Amino acid sequence: MKTLGIIGGVGPLATMYYGDMIVRLTEAEKDQDHINMIILNDTTIPDRTAFILDSTQTNPVPVLVKDAQKLEAMGAQVITIPCNTAHTFFKEIQESVNVPVIHMINETVHRASAEGAKRVGILATTGTIEAGVFQQSCRDAGLTPVLPDEEIQRDVMTVIYDQVKAGRPTDVNLWEKITKAMEALHCERIILGCTELSIVKKELQLDQKFLDTLRVLAETAIVRCGGKVR
The missing domain is CATH 3.40.50.1860 (Rossmann fold)
Incomplete structure (x- = not known):
């Protein structure tokens, strides 16, 4: 091997x-x-x-x-x-x-497509969002990328930097707020586009709607x- x-x-x-x-x-x-x-x-x-x-x-x-x-x-x-x-x-x-x-990123987007998703939510660092790598990959695969608004994006960064990277537990209430906001945008899959969010999936036992890029x-x-x- x-x-x-x-x-x-x-x-x-x-x-x-x-x-x-x-x-x-x-x-x-x-x-x-x-x-x-x-x-x-x-x-x-x-x-x-x-x-x-x-x-x-x-x-x-x-x-x-x-x-x-x-x-x-x-x-x-x-x-x-x-x-x-x-x-x-x-x-x-x-x-x-x-x-x-x-x-x-391309491998994860292809997985979302293979699972039948059309509208895909993107939770990632502001840098990743600004760079547009997920958005472009989704469009190349014929999927619609769905981004959080500014308030929810700040919440995502709080989870990534102030909680996971800082070695602190994820705020369950804050995560529920993020989840509800993305579900309201009719996302069929929500990509955890930051490896720190993979830790959140493990901690909170998130369901299969959340597609883990690390996995x-x-x-x-x-x-x-x-x-x-x-």
């Missing part, structure tokens, strides 16, 4: 959850049935959203590119980045290495590396 390289640290908790998820989702009866992983938990990568919203902030691309090249040099044959916002710079990262980088990435990585999904 192929060796998987993971550009992590964006954020650290989501990275560890992603690694755990890959192991748990792999159909295996012994150690040797699992895929090899190289996890580079690089917490020095500058904040992606900060740079997207203000180009005078530190550019994360050189560090992301360096990490991808480091993983390739260490023997990674497939690379994943468990950070939706970092996929704003997907082209630069992919062009810097000679091994495939899995595009978690889609994990399942795709297992298959691309030659393993089987449990």
Whole structure:
């Protein structure tokens, strides 16, 4: 099987959850049935959203590119980045290495389409929303992207930065407010377009209406590396 390289640290908790998820989702009866992983938990990568919203902030691309090249040099044959916002710079990262980088956003949108969704809600960082990567991917797949209004977007950022990234529990009432707002927009699927929101899905045991980009990435990585999904 192929060796998987993971550009992590964006954020650290989501990275560890992603690694755990890959192991748990792999159909295996012994150690040797699992895929090899190289996890580079690089917490020095500058904040992606900060740079997207203000180009005078530190550019994360050189560090992301360096990490991808480091993983390739260490023997990674497939690379994943468990950070939706970092996929704003997907082209630069992919062009810097000679091994495939899995595009978690496109894979998740394709999953939504395969499940029959037409109107897809997007919950993500403001940087990801501003970059438009989910919106473009949805349109390319013939889906209608549905975005939260400014108030709900602020609430989403509170959950991501002030709660999950800060190591605090998710405010259940705040999450219910976000959910009701998106349901009122008639979303058939709601994409959790930030890996910190994958932690929220686990904590709050969210139903299948919420499509977890981290799980889609994990399942795709297992298959691309030659393993089987449990």
